[in-house]
Amino acid sequence: MTQLRRALSDAERIDWLRLIRTENVGPVTFARLLERYDTATLALKALPDLARRGGRTAPLRICSKAEAEREIAAARKAEVRLIASCEPDYPLPLSMIEDAPPVIAVKGHAHLLGRRCIGMVGARNASTNGKRFADTMARELGAAGFVVVSGMARGIDTSAHLGSLDSGTVAVVAGGVDVIYPEENAALYARIAGQGAVVAECPMGTQPMARHFPRRNRIISGLSLGVVIIEATPKSGSLITARTAGEQGREVFAVPGSPLDPRSRGPNDLLRSGASFAESADDIIQAFAGVEAPKMREREPDLFSAAKPMHLDDASFEEIRDRLLECLGYTPVPVDELVRGCQLSASVVRSVLTELDLAGRVQHLPGNQVVLIQQ
Numbered sequence: 001m002t003q004l005r006r007a008l009s010d011a012e013r014i015d016w017l018r019l020i021r022t023e024n025v026g027p028v029t030f031a032r033l034l035e036r037y038d039t040a041t042l043a044l045k046a047l048p049d050l051a052r053r054g055g056r057t058a059p060l061r062i063c064s065k066a067e068a069e070r071e072i073a074a075a076r077k078a079e080v081r082l083i084a085s086c087e088p089d090y091p092l093p094l095s096m097i098e099d100a101p102p103v104i105a106v107k108g109h110a111h112l113l114g115r116r117c118i119g120m121v122g123a124r125n126a127s128t129n130g131k132r133f134a135d136t137m138a139r140e141l142g143a144a145g146f147v148v149v150s151g152m153a154r155g156i157d158t159s160a161h162l163g164s165l166d167s168g169t170v171a172v173v174a175g176g177v178d179v180i181y182p183e184e185n186a187a188l189y190a191r192i193a194g195q196g197a198v199v200a201e202c203p204m205g206t207q208p209m210a211r212h213f214p215r216r217n218r219i220i221s222g223l224s225l226g227v228v229i230i231e232a233t234p235k236s237g238s239l240i241t242a243r244t245a246g247e248q249g250r251e252v253f254a255v256p257g258s259p260l261d262p263r264s265r266g267p268n269d270l271l272r273s274g275a276s277f278a279e280s281a282d283d284i285i286q287a288f289a290g291v292e293a294p295k296m297r298e299r300e301p302d303l304f305s306a307a308k309p310m311h312l313d314d315a316s317f318e319e320i321r322d323r324l325l326e327c328l329g330y331t332p333v334p335v336d337e338l339v340r341g342c343q344l345s346a347s348v349v350r351s352v353l354t355e356l357d358l359a360g361r362v363q364h365l366p367g368n369q370v371v372l373i374q375q
Contacts, residue, residue: 005086005087005088006086006087006088007087007088008084008086008087011041012039012040012041013072013082013084014065014068014069014072015039015040015041015044015068016040016084016102016103017063017068017071017072017082017103018040018044018062018063018064018065018067018068019033019040019043019044019063019102020101020102020103021063021067021068021071021203022044022047022060022061022062022063023060023061023062023360024051024060024357024358024359024360025047025358026099026357026363026364027099027100027101027102028098028099028357028364029354029357029358029364030102031100031102032350032353032354033046033354036351036354044062047060047062047358048060048062050354050355050358051355051358051359052359053317053321053355053359054321054355054356054357054358054359054361055321055356055359055361056358056359056360056361060358071203071204074204074205075105075204078107078177078178078204079107080105080106080107080177080178080204081105081106081107081110082103082104082105083103083104083105083106083110084102084103085100085101085102085103089110089111089113089114090104091113091114091117091223092114093117093222093223093224093225094113094219094222094223096222096248097218097222097248098366098368099218099364099366100222101201101219103201104199104200104201104219105176105177105199105200105201105204106177106197106198106199107177107178107193107197107198108192108193108194108195108196108197108198109168109195109196109197110197112147112168112169112170112196112197113147113170113197113199113223115145115146115147115168116145116146116147116225116288116291116292117146117147117148117149117170117223117224117225118141118146118147118148118149118224118225118226118227118228118284119148119149119150119220119221119223119224119226119227119228119241119245119250120134120137120138120141120148120149120150120156120157120160120227120228120230121150121151121153121156121157121160121217121220121227121228121229121230121232121237121238121241122134122155122156122157122160122229122230122231122232122236122238123155123156123230123231123232123233123236123238123263124153124154124155124156124157125155125263126155126156126159126230126231126263127231127261127263130155130156130159130230130231130257130263131155131156131158131159132159133230133255134156134159134160134163134230135159135160135162135163136163136281137160137163137228137230137278137280137281137284138159138160138161138162138163138164138169139163139164139167140280140281140282140285141164141167141281141284141285142163142164142166142167142168142169143167144281144285146167146284146285146288147164147167147168147169147170147196148160148161148163148164148167148168148169148170149169149170149171149172149220149223149224150169150170150171150172150220151171151172151173151174151213151216151217151220152171152172152173152181152185152188152189152192152198153182154182154184154185155231156230156231156238158185158188161188161192161196162188164196165191165192165195165196166195168195168196169192169195169196169197170192170196170197170198170199170223171189171192171196171197171198171199172198172199172200172216172219172220172223173198173199173200173208173216174200174202174208174209174212174213174215174216175200175202175206175207175208175209175212176200176202176203176204176205176206176207177198177199177200177204178204178205179204179205179206179207179208181207181208199219199223201215201216201219213237213240214237214240214244217237217240217241217244218241218244218248218366220241221241221242221244221245221248221250222244222248222250224245224250225250225251225288225291226245226250226251226252226253226276226284226287226288227241227242227245227250227251227252227253228253228254228255228278228284229241229242229252229253229254229255229266229267229270229275230255230267231255231257231261231263231264231266231267232263232265232266232267233262233263233265233266234265234266234269236266238266239266239270242254242266242270242275244366247366247367251276251287252270252275252276253275253276253277253278253283253284253287254266254267254268254270254271254275254276254277254278255267255278255279256268256271256277256279317351317352317355320344320348320352321352321355321356323342323344324338324342324344324349324352324353324356325356325361325372327341327342328362328370328371328372329371329372330371330372330374331371332365332367332369332370332371333369333370333371334367334368334369335349335353335368335369335370336368338353338370353370360373361373
C-alpha cells in the first residue's frame with residue numbers, strides 16, 4: 001500500500017502506537033485497518049466490534065492512551081526517535097515490504113537508514129577465519145559507501161559491526177531498542193548508538209524472546225539492498241534472513257566454505273539454490289554499481305490488495321467466515337489461493353481475515369500467507 005509521506009501530529013502518533021501495541025494487531029492487520037478506516041483513530045474505535053465478529057468472546061486488550069504516552073516519554077528521555085512508516089525519515093526499502101513495522105524506534109543516527117545498506121549475518125559460533133572475513137568485508141563495504149546492517153549477535157554479526165563502525169553501521173535488535181542483548185556486547189551497543197544506529201520494532205524495555213528473532217531478521221533484509229550470509233548451519237537463523245530477503249526481492253549473497261565445516265552447509269546450500277557468489281566485498285560492490293540511493297519500485301498489487309475492504313452484515317459475514325475457516329488449516333496457505341479456492345472477492349476475504357486475526361483465530365505470515373491458530 002502506497003502512503004502519502006507526511007509527519008504525524010502528536011495525537012496521531014499516540015493513536016498509531018495504541019493501534020500497533022493492541023493485542024492481535026500485527027503489521028499486516030495494522031495496514032488493512034488503515035486501508036479500511038483511513039485513520040488509526042477510527043480503527044481503534046472499531047476494534048471491539050471487529051474482534052466480536054471474528055468470534056472473540058473475551059474483551060480485546062487495547063493499548064491505552066496513557067500507555068502510549070508513557071512509551072513516547074520514555075523514548076524521548078532515552079533520545080530515541082519513534083518513526084512511523086508514513087513519515088519522510090522512515091527507510092523507503094523497509095516501507096516496501098508487505099509486513100513493514102508501522103513504527104520503528106531508532107537510537108543514534110537515523111539518516112544512515114536512508115543510505116545504501118547491505119545486510120551481513122552469520123553463525124554465532126563463527127570460526128576465527130569467518131569473523132576476520134566478516135570484519136574485512138564490512139570495512140571494505142563501508143569504504144565503498146555502504147552501511148552494514150546486522151543483528152548485534154555474537155560471532156559474525158559482531159565482527160560485521162566492528163568492521164563498519166567508522167563508516168556507518170546499523171544494529172537491528174530483537175527486543176526493545178534500549179535492551180542490550182547479548183550483555184557481552186554492551187560496549188559495542190554504546191559505540192553503535194554513538195556512531196551508527198540501533199533499530200527495534202518492539203516497545204522499549206522488551207526482553208528478546210525466541211519469536212522476536214525471525215521478525216528482527218525480516219527488518220535486517222528489509223532495510224538492505226542485499227544480504228550476505230557468512231557461515232551458517234542448516235538450521236541457523238541466518239537462513240531465515242536469507243529466505244525473507246528472497247521473498248522481499250533482495251539479492252542474496254553467500255560466502256562459500258569448506259564442506260568439512262558444518263558452518264559452511266548453509267551458505268553452500270544457498271549457492272546451490274541460486275544465491276550469488278561472494279568471495280570478497282568487490283562482488284557486492286559490483287552487483288550494486290550505479291545504485292546511488294535505495295529507490296525501490298513499488299510492490300505490484302496482488303489479489304489480496306486489489307480492492308478496498310467492504311463492510312458485510314452479520315449474517316453474510318458469518319456465512320463467509322465459516323467458509324474461509326473450512327478452507328484454512330494449520331499449514332500456511334497463500335491468501336490469493338483462498339480468494340480463488342473460496343470463490344470470493346479479494347475485498348471480502350481481506351475484511352473477514354482482518355476480523356479473524358483480531359479474534360486471535362488466524363495469523364498472517366510473510367509471503368502473503370495465513371494460517372489457523374490452534375485454540
